[in-house]
Amino acid sequence: MFFIRTHVRIRAQAIVRLSQGLTLQQTANEFHVHLNSIEAWRQRWNRQGLMGLYEGHHTGRKRKWAAEQQEALRALAQTDGGSANSLLRTLAQTEGLPAISQETARRYLHQMQFSYKRYRYSLKKHPPEAFGKAVRIIGELDQLARAGQCELLFYDEFGFSPNPPIQSGWSPIGQTRGVEPPSHGERVNVAEYFQDQDKAGAAESSHRVAVPHCNGSSTTCNCQGNAPCRCWQTSR
Template sequence: MPVTRAVPVVLTASGRHRLKKMAWGHKTPHQVRMRAQIVLHAARGRSNARIARETGLHLDTVRTWRDRFAGLGLAGLTDRKRSGRPPTFSALQVAQAKALACRLPAETGTPLSRWSCPELAAELTARGITGPVSASTVRRWLHQDALKPWQHRSWIFITDPGFRPKAARVLDLYARAWQGELLGEDEYVIRADEKTSIQARC
């Protein structure tokens, strides 16, 4: 059976410089470092088998990243987007759940002094904000913003009647969408936050 020749790799001076920074940079993630080293070895004309021996990587791994770089350049060394399972709940539903958690139950007509995750989950389903949702999912949502409604006594109350449409606009932009359409590769969302000692000015 004939042996398949390795794809030749040719680097420009600037490309070699960038790869060296990636291969030996202290802050470079380990996977990216190894991929850059594979390409640098390949550019010296080494075989995939030799690169695998010298780096301690599997031959298939070396072949994959060598081929990806030969076809796509530096962009080929990044991970491809994985589709994964689509989210069950939208960002707007999560925001509404957090908004409800930040209100005292008595204000919503619920006969409780404080929310718990199971009670919040039941209330979200009863109000039609979400479909059936588990208490552990609600707990995970609240944990993202360090919300513990069963412990705190002071609250920020959302009283704006236009909360839902305003939140939907912002959350869509976070998800790279505008008016129901996904943004293109050449479109950007620019955000300015006020941070401690830094004001968002015009």
């Protein structure tokens, strides 16, 4: 399907109205444009014909940052990372570069093959053979649990920190930036034991279990009726 842009269709209709005997002012009033625009369309039609109805190439506004200034942004994102706002603030303090919007900085970074993504506490890659072995073991345990020969519980934990590090930032595409995790004394860890959905009603009574740890903390579990057991870690 051939699609004609709105502006091209309006110019063509204006040329038709002029050919029907309307004056420039009458045509401008009908299409709610300036008189000079109608005259420009008429001259382009006379010089170029049908191609004169289409818009030419627009260069747009000149970029605020030259190639050297964009390179400074790239180098800072490569070494420090962080958000676009923090990068612009640092460059304004150190390089004295002209102010640009965060959206413009993001566009520059995308053009330089950067992406905004989460950081990781560890850059270690799990070997495929170890991952495959774990999948096989979990599969065997799942089959035993479904056959009623054992009770399979899954354990998960997460933590909260009053001063978390930067969680996301700009990095080159294909590279992941690592950050140092905070010390354990500044974190509050929460742990949970849960069962498979098919075995959600395995708990028979309400009880609390405190498991001591060598570091002076303990894990407390609370199971209510048929609900999954919920556990949390507290520090003394």
